[in-house]
Amino acid sequence: MASASPSHAALLILCIFLFIAAAARGSTAAGGLLHDSLDSLKIVGGWTEIPDVGSKKIVRDLGRYSISEYNRRLAGEAENHLSFSGVVSADRQVVSGVKYRIRVAAVDAETGDRLSFVAVVVVRPWLRQRDRDLDSFTPFADQQVL
Numbered sequence: 238m239a240s241a242s243p244s245h246a247a248l249l250i251l252c253i254f255l256f257i258a259a260a261a262r263g264s265t266a267a268g269g270l271l272h273d274s275l276d277s278l279k280i281v282g283g284w285t286e287i288p289d290v291g292s293k294k295i296v297r298d299l300g301r302y303s304i305s306e307y308n309r310r311l312a313g314e315a316e317n318h319l320s321f322s323g324v325v326s327a328d329r330q331v332v333s334g335v336k337y338r339i340r341v342a343a344v345d346a347e348t349g350d351r352l353s354f355v356a357v358v359v360v361r362p363w364l365r366q367r368d369r370d371l372d373s374f375t376p377f378a379d380q381q382v383l
Contacts, residue, residue, distance in 0.1 A: 282332075283330065284330050285329055285330070286326075286328050287329055290324045291323070293327070296339060299356075299360070299369065300327075300341045301321045302358065303354075303358055303374055304320070304321040304343055318345065318347070319345060320344050322341075322343050322344050323342045324340070324341060324342070325340040325353060334359050334361035336358070336359045336360075336372070337358045337360065338355060339356045340354070340355055352377075353376070353377035355377055357371070357374075359372055
């Protein structure tokens with residue numbers, strides 16, 4: 238096999254450089270695909286936003302679950318201090334299962350105040366007894382009326 242001449246090597250290096258530069262800008266179809274692939278590599282194991290949460294049944298179900306679990310842990314099932322109002326936003330992270338971070342809208346049963354909380358729920362479908370678990374349920378820092 239013949240070795241590449243200096244001009245061929247320089248041309249190859251120039252092509253690689255231009256391809257990488259185009260990928261970084263995302264300005265060409267091929268560069269854009271590479272750029273998208275590099276972006277997805279950056280978030281492996283990280284949080285990924287779930288678009289259009291209002292239409293995602295699992296996210297709404299987990300939002301309801303987080304409110305009911307919070308009420309159960311706080312005062313038992315006889316009293317419901319919060320009632321589920323909706324899901325504002327959600328992210329997911331692949332761990333040992335799937336971890337959901339859900340911003341849940343709720344109404345305080347006693348005062349009627351509209352509140353917002355961040356619930357973190359881990360779903361492990363292979364566990365039959367506890368396929369989901371509420372890890373945390375905290376007030377959203379910016380309490381605006383939803």
